[in-house]
Amino acid sequence: MPVACHLSCGVLALLACASAPDLSALPFVPAAPLTTERAGGTATLLPDGRVILSGGTSAAGHLSSVAIYDPSGGVWTSAQNMAAARVDHTATLLQDGRVLVAGGYNAGGVVAGAEVYDPLKGTWASVGALNLSRRAHTATLLSDGCVLVAGGYNGGSCHSSAELFVPSSGTWIAAGALLSPRRYHTATQLLNGQVLVAGGDNGTSALASAEIYDASRGVWTNTGNMAAARKDHASVRLKDGRVLVAGGAAGSTCWASSETFDAADGSWSMSGAMAATRRFHVATLLPDGRVLVTGGFSGTAHLASAELFGAGAWTPAGVMGDPKRAHAVAVLGDGHVMVMGGFDGSARLSSAERYGCAVRLDYADGTAGCVLRTFYSGEDRYGDLPAPVRPGFQFKGWRTGPGGTGERVGSESVITDEADHVLYAEWAAVLPPRMVLYLR
Numbered sequence: 001m002p003v004a005c006h007l008s009c010g011v012l013a014l015l016a017c018a019s020a021p022d023l024s025a026l027p028f029v030p031a032a033p034l035t036t037e038r039a040g041g042t043a044t045l046l047p048d049g050r051v052i053l054s055g056g057t058s059a060a061g062h063l064s065s066v067a068i069y070d071p072s073g074g075v076w077t078s079a080q081n082m083a084a085a086r087v088d089h090t091a092t093l094l095q096d097g098r099v100l101v102a103g104g105y106n107a108g109g110v111v112a113g114a115e116v117y118d119p120l121k122g123t124w125a126s127v128g129a130l131n132l133s134r135r136a137h138t139a140t141l142l143s144d145g146c147v148l149v150a151g152g153y154n155g156g157s158c159h160s161s162a163e164l165f166v167p168s169s170g171t172w173i174a175a176g177a178l179l180s181p182r183r184y185h186t187a188t189q190l191l192n193g194q195v196l197v198a199g200g201d202n203g204t205s206a207l208a209s210a211e212i213y214d215a216s217r218g219v220w221t222n223t224g225n226m227a228a229a230r231k232d233h234a235s236v237r238l239k240d241g242r243v244l245v246a247g248g249a250a251g252s253t254c255w256a257s258s259e260t261f262d263a264a265d266g267s268w269s270m271s272g273a274m275a276a277t278r279r280f281h282v283a284t285l286l287p288d289g290r291v292l293v294t295g296g297f298s299g300t301a302h303l304a305s306a307e308l309f310g311a312g313a314w315t316p317a318g319v320m321g322d323p324k325r326a327h328a329v330a331v332l333g334d335g336h337v338m339v340m341g342g343f344d345g346s347a348r349l350s351s352a353e354r355y356g357c358a359v360r361l362d363y364a365d366g367t368a369g370c371v372l373r374t375f376y377s378g379e380d381r382y383g384d385l386p387a388p389v390r391p392g393f394q395f396k397g398w399r400t401g402p403g404g405t406g407e408r409v410g411s412e413s414v415i416t417d418e419a420d421h422v423l424y425a426e427w428a429a430v431l432p433p434r435m436v437l438y439l440r
Helices: none
Strands: 028-031 042-045 051-054 065-068 075-079 089-092 098-100 114-118 123-127 137-139 147-150 160-167 171-177 186-189 195-198 208-216 219-223 234-239 244-247 258-264 265-274 282-285 289-292 305-310 313-319 327-332 339-340 352-355 357-362 371-375 393-399 422-430
Touching: 042 327, 051 098, 089 137, 098 147, 137 186, 147 171, 147 195, 160 393, 171 219, 186 234, 195 244, 234 282, 244 289, 265 313, 282 327, 357 393
Parallel strands: 357 422
Antiparallel strands: 028 352, 042 051, 051 065, 065 075, 089 098, 098 114, 114 123, 137 147, 147 160, 160 171, 186 195, 195 208, 208 219, 234 244, 244 258, 258 265, 282 289, 289 305, 305 313, 327 339, 339 352, 357 371, 393 422
C-alpha cells in the first residue's frame, strides 16, 4: 500500500526552512550545453516544465533560432525558428500557455513585429505589430491576461508610450504614456495588479524616478523616487509584496546598492549592498522567497559570482563556471535554477549550469519519492519533514542511506551534502499481538 504523507509533496515544495545566520555557497553544476552559443536570448518556463530559449546573438549575428530544454531528459532540442531574428526583445508567458515575443532589433534595425509560440503545436504565428518599433522595453502580464509593453527606444529616441497586447484578438491598443520616456528600466507587477516601472534612462541620463500603471483605469502616476538613479538594474517582487531593485548604473558608475519599494505608501528604503557592483545581471525569485542574483558586469570585469538576498541581507551564493552577462535564467519545476548562455566579455557562450540542491524522499516501500524541496545554501536546514504511515511498520525517522544506514537527520539538521540527494525512510516491522490460549 502506498505511503501516506502527513504533508503533501506539493505543500512541502513551498515550505520555507530555517537557516543558519551565515549562509555558505552551493556549487553551480554544469548542465547540457545549448545547441548554439547565445547571448541576449529570453528564457520562458512553459506549463509542461520545459524551457524555451528564443533569439539573441551568436558570433554569426542575430538569431531567429529557438531551443527547448527538457529537464526530464536533460537535453536541448531545436524548435521552429521565429519569423524574425531579434535581440533586446521581450518574451511573456500568456495565460493560455503560449509565449508572446515582441520587439527587439536585428541587422535590419529595430523591430515592431510580434509573434506567438504555441507549445502544443510547436509553431510560431505572427500577430499584430507593435504600434512603434521598440527595443530595451518591458513587457508585463496583467491580471486580465493582456500584456503591457512600456517604453524602450527605436534606435534614435526613447519612447514614453505604452501599449497593450490583447491575446483574444492578437492586436495592440494604446495604454497611455509614461510620465518620463525611458529605456533599460524594469517593470514589476504589484500584488494589487498595478505595475511599477522604475529607473532606466531617457537617452541622456539615468533616472531615479518611478511610476505606476493602474490597469483598471489605464492611468500612469508618479510614485516615490529611488535613492539612486539606475539603469541596467534588476527588480523582482518579493513574497511579502515589496519590490527589490538591485544594482544598475548611472553613467559609468555601477552600483552595489539595493532598495525596496513598499506599495502601501509608495516609499523606497535601502536594503543593503551586494558584495559586487553589478549591471546587466539577472535577479530571480526562488521558491523559498529568497532572491538569487547572477553574473553581470562590475564596470571593469564580467562577473561569475552570485549572491542571495534574504531576511534583509546579502550573502554569497557560489561562483558560476563562466563570467557572464546577457544570460538567461529560469527556475525549473523541481526548484533548480537554470542559467543559460551569455557573454563573457570576449565570446558568446553555449554553456548552461544548474544551481540548487534537490532533496528527494524515498519511502522504501516501492513508492516513488517526491521532491521535498530544493535548497539554495549549504547551511540551510531540512525544515519540516513528513512522518509517513505504512501499514505493519513503525516509522523511525529519516536517514541519508537506505535500509537504516547513513546518518539520521531531522528538521534542524544542516544540509551537509551540497549535491542532489535522497533521504530514506527507516522502518521497523510491528509484530502482531501474540495470542495465548488457556485450556481448562
